Amino acid sequence: MIEERSPRCKTARPTERLAKNSPASLALLRQRSARLLDAAFPVHLFLTFSSGGILKAFRRLLQRTPFYGVYKAIGHYPDYWYWILRGRPSRSPHLLKQKVVREYGQKFGLKTLVETGTYYGEMVAAMKAHFDRIYSIEFVPELAERASRKFARYPHVRIFCGDSRVVMPEVLALLTGPALFWLDAGYYGWVGKQGDQQRLSAELQMILSHPHRHVILLDDARGLTGRDGIPSVADVKSYVESKFPKRTVEVKYDIMRITLRTDAG
Numbered sequence: 001m002i003e004e005r006s007p008r009c010k011t012a013r014p015t016e017r018l019a020k021n022s023p024a025s026l027a028l029l030r031q032r033s034a035r036l037l038d039a040a041f042p043v044h045l046f047l048t049f050s051s052g053g054i055l056k057a058f059r060r061l062l063q064r065t066p067f068y069g070v071y072k073a074i075g076h077y078p079d080y081w082y083w084i085l086r087g088r089p090s091r092s093p094h095l096l097k098q099k100v101v102r103e104y105g106q107k108f109g110l111k112t113l114v115e116t117g118t119y120y121g122e123m124v125a126a127m128k129a130h131f132d133r134i135y136s137i138e139f140v141p142e143l144a145e146r147a148s149r150k151f152a153r154y155p156h157v158r159i160f161c162g163d164s165r166v167v168m169p170e171v172l173a174l175l176t177g178p179a180l181f182w183l184d185a186g187y188y189g190w191v192g193k194q195g196d197q198q199r200l201s202a203e204l205q206m207i208l209s210h211p212h213r214h215v216i217l218l219d220d221a222r223g224l225t226g227r228d229g230i231p232s233v234a235d236v237k238s239y240v241e242s243k244f245p246k247r248t249v250e251v252k253y254d255i256m257r258i259t260l261r262t263d264a265g
Helices: 024-041 042-048 053-062 068-085 094-107 122-127 141-150 164-174 199-209 231-243
Strands: 112-116 134-139 157-161 180-184 217-218 247-252 256-260
Touching: 094 122, 094 180, 094 217, 094 256, 112 122, 112 164, 122 134, 122 256, 134 141, 134 164, 141 157, 157 164, 164 199, 180 199, 199 217, 199 231, 231 247
Parallel strands: 112 134, 112 180, 134 157, 180 217
Antiparallel strands: 217 256, 247 256
8 A cells, every 4th residue: 555645744943832723733743643653553554665675565466365355454444544643635545435435325315336446346345235236347357357256245246347438338227216426536547557538527427417316426536637638626527517507516535526416406
């Protein structure tokens, strides 16, 4: 797991006194708390430095085993608390993403979850007890096959393999009511190659044009940079709200949320 590094906090000089609850004092508190967390949780240190040297090679080896999912799941907890102590930066931890997906399903009474980008099946594993049906689409055959084996004993979970633009119509045809969509906004896959830059707009068009009033959560909204042909957050918001005026778009904690307007009726 690759951790983002926040800039080093500036501490006050010994002769300066920080006002209680001032931005400087809160920054100093977060810095000291983060240091305590590093000392208290060696697992976090393992995950932080796993991007280099021997540990990086070990991680690549672990990816080929059934234990990699467990490895990642354990790492979510220190990652979440470290994110809080760092002041909730733009990159949101996976536990927060799970919480948002679960809450939106409950808030809108949605019993079906549709995901693009199964990867190692972490979201499916976390949500399998909260939705009646889960459809997940994975482009990489090896990952799709692994997920299919992993969730084979859960009849309400179905893994699809292929380009989401091609598979999405098949999934939409299975839906008999509104569903929650958890989409991957990333344009760079796990293999490090640039993906189809028209994929996202095509998916949004298909989902929002469907007869049912689906709710969409778009992961990694920070990837919408507006550079190199990639749309910006403002581009997506303008596109959705102009073409589908009954929809509203907001971004919070790196997750774009596309829902029905409260006054849409």
